[in-house]
Ligand SMILES: [Zn+2]
């Protein structure tokens with residue numbers, strides 16, 4: 001199986017504290033990179049963690065609060081200085097196009113490359129992007145302004161080799177990639193050997209869900225069923241659940257409840273309020289209802305599936 005992992009660039013909420021950066025992640029699916037949210041300082045984090053900016057062609061913005069989008073004008077400006085030619089696709093709630101083009105209009109006499117905006121208005125599982133590698137769907141988040149989560153589903157679905165049968169037939173290794181790609185084999189001028197005979201049931205599609213920022217929202221659960229890795233914001237501990245609800249955020253306990261009820265395989269946390277320096281209590285609170293939790297921190301890579 002190819003690589004499918006998320007690199008955390010920012011795990012803090014809106015106010016800077018304790019060296020945490022605002023929201024940003026790099027998702028690598030079979031060596032295609034996706035930037036998810038782009039808070040201030042995202043470019044510095046990309047440099048720090050050795051991510052080549054030029055490899056990013058798709059940016060997914062959850063909502064237009066500054067801690068999720070204020071890094072994007074700077075990144076676009078850098079691309080221009082670096083003489084980027086490839087188009088950049090930007091997905092996000094309606095208004096993302098106005099916001100970015102307005103900011104750039106004051107400083108830029110034009111870009112060397114094209115910005116292609118894909119404003120989202122349907123937050124309930126609409127397909128917002130699809131190619132041969134991945135399908136990305138919107139997720140309904142309940143925040144103070146229109147906000148979309150994203151569900152990434154891997155599409156590359158190599159067949160699993162039936163090694164026992166392949167060895168019985170003596171098929172050399174140079175044919176194996178073709179078999180994984182689903183092709184029949186013509187071997188030693190013999191008859192065509194069908195792909196079905198040489199493969200087992202396919203590997204399951206791996207999935208990653210990004211849910212930030214949101215109140216506790218049970219409407220999400222059907223979209224997250226059996227997700228391999230669920231990133232769900234945990235701005236507060238449950239002692240502040242009223243404040244969380246007022247501010248459009250979730251507590252650690254609520255995130256873990258969503259993970260448990262959607263039968264997620266693993267929960268990844270983040271978007272911690274600046275009032276918390278230490279995160280041990282987030283882990284304990286999550287584990288009281290959902291065991292398989294990773295407390296996200298800047299620089300951490302987490303494998304999906
Ligand atoms: Zn936020």
Ligand SMILES: [Zn+2]
Pocket residue numbers: 063065143213
């Ligand atoms: Zn927000």
